Amino acid sequence: MSSEIFIHPTAEVSDAANIGAGTKIWINVQIRENASIGSECILSKDVYVDHAVKIGDRCKIQNGVSVYNGVTIGDDVFVGPNATFTNDKVPRAFNDDWKITPTKIGNCASIGANATIVCGVSLGDYCMIAAGSVVTKDVAPYTLVAGNPARPIGRIDENGNRLNGEPESDL
DSSP states (O other), X not given: OOOOOEEOTTOEEOTTSEEOXXXXXXXXXXXXXXXXXXTTOEEOTTOEEOTTOEEOTTOEEOTTOEEOTTEEEOTTOEEOTXXXXXXXXXXXXXXXXXXOOOEEEOTTOEEOTTOEEOTTOEEOTTOEEOTTOEEOSOBOTTXXXXXXXXXXXXXXXXXXXXXXXXXXXXX
């Protein structure tokens, strides 16, 4: 892997952001001040990274994802296209003193396309969130969840395969 950072000419990256070696930042990405992006990450088209966000090494953040202040993403995490994070438990346009509710994404977690991660939850290491799921509660390590609200539907190994002869998909 090259240690050179690639930033597409249409991307807007704050001089106060920290970008790790070998990271690729693609078309129309915006990275705000004091954000920290690990090494060898890929941030795809139209990704927004808010100020003070922390993203670990070797993460893949797909098209159209916004990662807001209060979200911490571990190493080797996959975030599918248009997945959504929140950071305000009780959002009101007129609330001037709202507080950020932190969200933690464990190492090697995978979040499917169009999934919503409601703030205040922790996603365990190696967990997998099915596409379109709405996560409202913590997800244990090595657990596959699906639905709205997301519920556990199986246990998985480090490669995402079902354990104990469970079927590949209930979806």
